[in-house]
Amino acid sequence: MSGPLRARVALVLATSALACDPLPRLDTVEAQVGEGFEYCNWTPISPDSAALFDVSEGLEIKEAVGVALTVGGYWTNPESTTLFPLYGVVAATSSAPDVVDVFSAPNNGVALLARKPGTAVITFTLAGHPGSVDAPITVTPSASFIDVEEAPLPSEGGGGGGTGGAGGGS
Amino acid sequence: MPVGLLIAAGCDDESEPEPRQPDVVLVGGLGRATFTYGCAGPGDAQCDLDADLAPLRESSPFPLLAVGSQFRLAAEGAAYGPLDLDSASPDFLALDADGLTLTASRAGIASVVAARGGTPVDFANIELVEPAALKILQATPQGSFKGVDLDFGNGSVSATAQTVVTFKFRAVVTDADDVLLAGALPCNWATSDANVASITSDPAENIVTVVSGQSGTATVSVTYGAFTGSITIAVGS
Numbered sequence: 001m002s003g004p005l006r007a008r009v010a011l012v013l014a015t016s017a018l019a020c021d022p023l024p025r026l027d028t029v030e031a032q033v034g035e036g037f038e039y040c041n042w043t044p045i046s047p048d049s050a051a052l053f054d055v056s057e058g059l060e061i062k063e064a065v066g067v068a069l070t071v072g073g074y075w076t077n078p079e080s081t082t083l084f085p086l087y088g089v090v091a092a093t094s095s096a097p098d099v100v101d102v103f104s105a106p107n108n109g110v111a112l113l114a115r116k117p118g119t120a121v122i123t124f125t126l127a128g129h130p131g132s133v134d135a136p137i138t139v140t141p142s143a144s145f146i147d148v149e150e151a152p153l154p155s156e157g158g159g160g161g162g163t164g165g166a167g168g169g170s
Numbered sequence: 171m172p173v174g175l176l177i178a179a180g181c182d183d184e185s186e187p188e189p190r191q192p193d194v195v196l197v198g199g200l201g202r203a204t205f206t207y208g209c210a211g212p213g214d215a216q217c218d219l220d221a222d223l224a225p226l227r228e229s230s231p232f233p234l235l236a237v238g239s240q241f242r243l244a245a246e247g248a249a250y251g252p253l254d255l256d257s258a259s260p261d262f263l264a265l266d267a268d269g270l271t272l273t274a275s276r277a278g279i280a281s282v283v284a285a286r287g288g289t290p291v292d293f294a295n296i297e298l299v300e301p302a303a304l305k306i307l308q309a310t311p312q313g314s315f316k317g318v319d320l321d322f323g324n325g326s327v328s329a330t331a332q333t334v335v336t337f338k339f340r341a342v343v344t345d346a347d348d349v350l351l352a353g354a355l356p357c358n359w360a361t362s363d364a365n366v367a368s369i370t371s372d373p374a375e376n377i378v379t380v381v382s383g384q385s386g387t388a389t390v391s392v393t394y395g396a397f398t399g400s401i402t403i404a405v406g407s
Binding site for chain 1: 198199200202258259261262263276277278279280281283289290292293294295
């Protein structure tokens with residue numbers, strides 16, 4: 001291989017390496033429920049952030065209700081296990097739109113429509129970043145849904161995590 | 171003097187104003203659309219805001235809807251203009267073919283979706299409640315004279331005539347907590363004796379006008395949704 005050719009191959013390899021330099025990977029999505037929060041149950045991230053939950057922990061919604069979420073995507077530094085917020089447009093798709101339909105809105109808003117009892121997995125992705133997060137959603141029949149009394153109001157939590165504040169209930 | 175008041179009321183023969191529609195708006199959960207309430211029929215407690223018989227205020231929060239009733243919504247988004255409606259769960263809230271009228275079928279919280287070109291834009295949750303009781307509201311009776319023979323003198327008024335009293339009643343339903351429910355329910359008024367108490371308005375409206383006639387007793391009854399009720403009207407000689 002000639003010298004100039006070797007140089008060009010090296011340049012291509014270096015460029016390729018740069019192109020493959022991994023962007024932070026979406027591995028965590030936190031959410032806060034706005035409209036419809038009184039018809040949902042979730043497990044808070046912590047007592048200090050009672051309104052926030054990790055979507056991978058799942059969400060229970062009462063049948064036929066619509067729910068507005070404000071979501072935030074994060075990358076976990078493997079060395080420090082610290083969450084770093086990622087910025088971009090969040091997209092969400094449902095494994096069973098006839099059970100839980102989903103559509104996105106500006107400012108990291110996501111609406112879930114609990115169309116009928118059952119389960120569905122909502123997959124969150126972030127434009128420009130690899131990775132995805134699955135959120136198991138359970139739709140409970142209207143007659144058997146039990147509103148957990150301790151379900152936090154959006155205004156009661158929200159300190160940590162960095163997700164945007166959602167509005168109040170209906 | 172009470173007679174004079176009755177005359178004034180009876181001479182007020184202007185036509186009824188158009189029923190006013192409520193200005194009740196629900197903002198979508200994502201803040202991108204508004205849902206404005208409308209009346210789907212004549213038997214809605216949220217509509218016909220007659221001063222005496224307006225159980226739900228014009229600026230009330232979005233009302234609870236009676237199961238079995240119909241109502242209308244108009245969805246609009248500032249960035250979109252008029253939007254199409256869809257129901258997240260037709261088992262609870264069914265959208266009619268006109269795309270505007272909704273029928274409450276089951277008790278619960280039901281989400282209505284505003285969409286453009288089939289793409290959802292926003293949603294709103296509406297509470298549907300099973301009616302528990304019927305209430306009949308009564309407006310202030312209005313009087314007039316039939317076969318008038320009046321004398322207006324200095325400081326005195328006299329009348330020799332058969333008095334005709336016009337009553338107005340309204341049928342509404344409430345939930346178990348006595349909260350009035352909106353939505354148009356099938357309604358029918360009837361009288362047991364039209365000579366004593368005649369119904370002069372559309373009996374399918376939840377507001378009825380009853381005019382007294384000859385002496386006797388009549389029962390004015392109403393079927394409103396799944397409920398029935400009645401009022402006894404006694405006309406003296």
